[in-house]
Amino acid sequence: MPSTSTKAPLTPHLARLEAESIGIIREVAAAFRKPVMLYSIGKDSGVMLHLALKAFAPGKPPFPLMHVDTLWKFREMIAFRDMMAKQVGMELLVHTNPDGVARGIGPIASGSALHTQVMKTDALKQALDKFGFDAAFGGARRDEEKSRAKERIFSFRGPGHSWDPRAQRPELWSLFNTRIRDGESIRVFPLSNWTEYDVWDYVLAEDIPVVPLYFAKQRPVVKRSGTWIMVDDDRLPLNAGETPEMRMVRFRTLGCYPLSGAVESEAATLPDIIAEMRAARTSERQGRLIDTDEDASMEKKKREGYF
């Protein structure tokens, strides 16, 4: 028997964002031969996955999830990933760049730039080629970073996953141009028009599970370049005289643990997090060490195939 909705309605603002994203996700399922949803375990991925589940109810999304594992994610992220895949009942593909592993690439041994290139960017291209995906969902938002503000919702990638800002197609209305030739692909960003606020408001309204690392807790950390780095396992070499201390910290964005800075915080619940964010004076990307090299660095990474 069909159930009748009893849930409190979303605000008009969130309802509109939700409907737009569901429309985008359905479009990909209808227009592409073999789509995949990139699942990076963070809050944005969580929202995107939730939207996909809603888009195809009472069925399941007609595509798998894929995680590009750099082998340096927080342990809690990996546990959460496996728990979520099981809970939603979707196929989860996990890919790690074997060449990178053979070469011993890592954020500490190789530096963040090389690690990101080999274990994220190259690994992603390998995985997309290996399975022959012609469309890949990503959870990026336009408000995250300046060069993202011009990204299309359906972003065209030429042969070899190349991204040319001048080859991007104009997007009018919701009439997405989904036509591609062999060897070309599309990256799709259903959360393009969401802000960090919207994501957290929606997580709260829809009761979406998120990795516990977003909530403040006593964690073992060391101070590096003005930010707190968590000692998640014994692969993080300590400098002379450096000892991990327990601090009440949380993460605004998640990635490879040696590259993800924590902030000191008391916010241990979703309403606390939202209140803290609304009072925040720094952007969420501040904790991400890969963006700060120079101002145009994200654009460069995208040209090279980074999500």
Add this chain to the structure above:
Amino acid sequence: MTHHRAPENRELLRFLTCGSVDDGKSTLIGRLLYDSQLIFEDTLAAITKDSRKHGTTGDDIDLALLVDGLEAERQQGITIDVAYRFFQTPKRAFIVADTPGHEQYTRNMATGASGASLAVILIDARKGVLTQTRRHSYICSLLGIRDIVVAVNKIDLVNFSEDTFDRIVGDYVTFASELGFRSVMPIPMSARYGDNVTSKSGNTPWYHGPTLVEHLEGVDVSQDLGAKPFRFPVQWVNRPNLDFRGFAGTIASGRIAAGDQVIVAASGKASRIARIVTADGDLPVAEAGQAVTLTLEDEVDVARGDIIVRPAERPAVADQFAGHLLWMDEEAMLPGRSYLMRIGNVWTPCSVTSIRHRVDVNTLEEHAARRLSLNEIGFCNFSAGQPIPIDPYAENRTTGAFILVDRFTNRTAGAGMVAFPLRRASNIHHEHFTVDKAARAALVGNKPMVLWFTGLSGSGKSTIANIVELALHRAGRQTYSLDGDNVRHGLCRDLGFTAEDRVENIRRVGEVAKLFVDAGMIVLCSFISPFRAERQMVRGLLAEGEFVEVFVDTPIEACIQRDPKGLYAKAQAGQIKNFTGIDSPYEAPEDPELLVRTPGRTPEDCAAEVLAQLRARGIGC
């Protein structure tokens, strides 16, 4: 201003800003972000550093640097693409489409306008209403924007003069009266110093209206979509198991309740709404903007692309219609050329049958035109590959909007807005005769097809075709030849050699060849036919396997050397214009059925190769 709590339950406002290079558009958006405290400390530190490197404001922070994103435009100091910015106040959340103002980027402005419900048009107080102000206003009007803010910027540079402001507003209102705007709100402001942007300026005591932000927070831009006729474009058929068959999509307009009578617009098949399914449970009623899944009470044939409507509020269903077309591709639009049209969730071939007029976006004058180049706008007649449900764009931005895509590059080449269906489409029906192509072909023992010889002038197309036809004739096959030079004496005597005329020439030949194939014959066509799009168009007119493309591949040097009609000599001397291979391009086939390389071979040898190909296709010869 505080932003430390979520906005009230007001609808998100999407608006665009348009202005010319120096009107201060990026500065205004930077100001909105800055004043709504959405500029974080780390971002501000980055642009303070950059202001010294790229900025144009001396030691002040250049707010424009907050929004000019891509490296290329940072270096050039201009904005070359549409950027989307986000900010919110305690009352409302906003998405701003930041669009460039240069003439050559009309397409970007249209892109931004297509998703916006209000436009902020910047006017430099020192310069007043300019040509570009008219252009921006017209494009906004064309794309269906009904609410306008006229931001008279840099008011500080005219000493906050009320007279100047009044004069500019007067000019604007006079000019805009014919553009059909619902509201026009003029505001004097200085984006650089913040006057009347978020807070009321003490420098303009004569101005009693709202600040820009106050106006944006309060403006009602609702189009009352829920009150319009119900339109539900089916996006995806959801069949998770044998017991469920639902039609997923987003309601474009109107509202619907379980139990309501509906029909499928194109087929006229009727049923009732059984359920309105969502992941959160069934809804008793749903309206415009909601993404839902509908189930019907009857087993009705419904597919992606269909539109579900109410029986009493049907859209027109037509394969020919008139509308505006904004061209966005470097390669010009030529009437007769086949593009792919996306309208709603339907993809179908489409061509412009005629350009009624081109609109000069600066003067709004109408001119005759034979093509539309990048950033030009025309009012055209269209012919689509199948009947489609359409509404006028002015009534429905979802069922009245379409894009045209280049069939070879897949670039989004045009943006269209339906004006009205053309009656001829609904009144002319194909006659079905009892004696058909198969019957005619059987009588003469033929397998009808088109042999399409393409190649440069002087490549040997006609010579080879002539030998092939003779061999077929001797073998008792009914044939007919269509040759470039011959049809130009009759059927196509009114056409020249411009790109437009070459497209029309091949279109006519294609239609004639199709009739001969229908009569059961083997048709040999020898045409330079330089463009892939037109050869593809002829292929599309015929059934699978009936079009055999023969590329007579002779290098241009050899053609020039042969020059059987002395044409290359004339072309090189400048006496013939638009000559293929000299000053007009030849697009070689990428994957022809047969590639005949002529250098070092006799015509008989080449013809034998074609005949062998025909035998392989079951033609006795």
